[in-house]
Amino acid sequence: MAESMLTVEAALERLTAGLRPTEAETVSLADVLDRAPVDRAVTATHDVPPFANSAMDGFALLAADADDPRLVVGESRAGGPRPPSVGPGTAVRVMTGAPIPPGADAVVPVEEVDERGDRLVVRVAPARGAHVREAGHDVPMGTQVRLPRRPIGAATVALLAALGEVRVPVHRRPRVAILSTGDELAALGAPLGPGQIHDANGPALAAAVRAAGGEAVLLEPARDDEAEVESRLRDTVGCDLVIASGGVSVGRYDHVRTVLERIGSLDFWRIAVQPGKPLAFGHVDGRPVVGLPGNPVSALVTFELFVRPMLRALLDLPGDGRIHVPARLTARLPKSAPRRAYLRVVVAADPGADGYRAAPAGGQASSQLLPLVAGNALLIVPEGLEAGEAGATYETILLEPVA
Ligand code: AMP
Ligand code: MG
Numbered sequence: 001m002a003e004s005m006l007t008v009e010a011a012l013e014r015l016t017a018g019l020r021p022t023e024a025e026t027v028s029l030a031d032v033l034d035r036a037p038v039d040r041a042v043t044a045t046h047d048v049p050p051f052a053n054s055a056m057d058g059f060a061l062l063a064a065d066a067d068d069p070r071l072v073v074g075e076s077r078a079g080g081p082r083p084p085s086v087g088p089g090t091a092v093r094v095m096t097g098a099p100i101p102p103g104a105d106a107v108v109p110v111e112e113v114d115e116r117g118d119r120l121v122v123r124v125a126p127a128r129g130a131h132v133r134e135a136g137h138d139v140p141m142g143t144q145v146r147l148p149r150r151p152i153g154a155a156t157v158a159l160l161a162a163l164g165e166v167r168v169p170v171h172r173r174p175r176v177a178i179l180s181t182g183d184e185l186a187a188l189g190a191p192l193g194p195g196q197i198h199d200a201n202g203p204a205l206a207a208a209v210r211a212a213g214g215e216a217v218l219l220e221p222a223r224d225d226e227a228e229v230e231s232r233l234r235d236t237v238g239c240d241l242v243i244a245s246g247g248v249s250v251g252r253y254d255h256v257r258t259v260l261e262r263i264g265s266l267d268f269w270r271i272a273v274q275p276g277k278p279l280a281f282g283h284v285d286g287r288p289v290v291g292l293p294g295n296p297v298s299a300l301v302t303f304e305l306f307v308r309p310m311l312r313a314l315l316d317l318p319g320d321g322r323i324h325v326p327a328r329l330t331a332r333l334p335k336s337a338p339r340r341a342y343l344r345v346v347v348a349a350d351p352g353a354d355g356y357r358a359a360p361a362g363g364q365a366s367s368q369l370l371p372l373v374a375g376n377a378l379l380i381v382p383e384g385l386e387a388g389e390a391g392a393t394y395e396t397i398l399l400e401p402v403a
Pocket of ligand 2: 181182183224246247253294
């Protein structure tokens with residue numbers, strides 16, 4: 001079981017199966033941007049808009065009344081005093097957003113009248129209801145509004161604000177512990193000694209966690225030492241998820257997998273994917289632990305494929321939240337194994353066709369970060385193929401906007 005190679009889909013199913021969304025917490029409207037809404041209806045306690053108002057600057061009158069010229073008996077402005085009533089032979093000057101005066105049923109824009117002192121000649125007769133925004137024409141009182149299951153954006157903030165909602169229930173950001181492992185990792189900010197490298201995965205995974213809506217808890221990196229890895233993994237009480245990187249393979253000093261097996265449980269550790277074949281998943285004291293491969297590109301790509309959907313499940317959001325588009329590959333992209341590959345590409349609009357094209361973003365070794373930075377997408381070459389062929393179309397996952 002632990003030795004079997006899983007498909008990406010099967011792995012994803014197992015990784016997310018046991019996850020329950022975090023509990024709700026209430027935040028103010030000012031802090032709600034990008035938070036995951038709790039999936040329940042918001043009831044409109046009043047009409048939006050709350051009263052009938054004018055869509056134009058003009059004059060409110062009775063549409064059926066052709067009694068010109070008519071007398072302008074007052075004005076109605078947004079937030080102003082209650083306007084006088086309108087009857088046959090009269091009109092009230094109205095501004096955009098101002099209440100429609102009692103008795104009026106239409107607004108004539110200022111451009112369609114002639115004003116002569118306090119008299120008004122209507123040049124274009126309005127239809128009944130013209131330029132009147134009825135109370136509740138946007139959201140009638142009592143409507144059960146369901147927010148879309150995606151991070152809250154400005155449009156939803158506008159709707160919540162218009163409804164008068166100032167405290168919004170959202171899912172608590174999942175707390176994610178991040179552990180880098182390896183004797184070769186230099187201390188943060190320290191100059192490199194012989195054989196040392198900077199820890200790229202810790203800061204990178206912390207950033208990826210935050211971008212996915214989580215709260216990152218960056219642990220002190222562990223040396224390739226079973227006891228140290230064990231103590232770090234145990235020291236994650238209160239976290240919803242633990243991500244380790246490095247030490248998950250079959251190398252002599254790869255301890256994450258063995259420690260998981262010994263102090264908790266190991267559910268599997270190989271996935272038919274490139275980059276990222278060695279990937280461990282298990283539990284320590286009930287907390288899910290994902291062991292990602294150590295190469296920074298592998299760590300980030302497997303985070304994207306497996307951990308990001310886990311974070312979204314913890315936020316009760318569906319899928320990976322990414323846009324997938326088919327794109328025509330501009331140059332052959334060989335891959336090194338029959339496993340399904342996720343290759344680093346630049347996707348752009350294809351001027352010749354009605355879609356997108358994808359150009360290789362650079363070298364595809366899992367130790368090469370530059371192409372991951374230069375690219376904006378992952379191109380999926382299905383299992384069994386030797387390469388992505390020039391001119392063929394493949395599914396891509398957009399990680400950044402298309403230029
Ligand atoms: P491992 O999976 O521990 O065998 O690591 C595979 C490769 O990734 C090795 O070249 C490591 O030096 C490198 N690596 C592991 N962890 C990190 C890290 N936190 N930052 C940068 N490179 C790493
Ligand atoms: Mg290592």
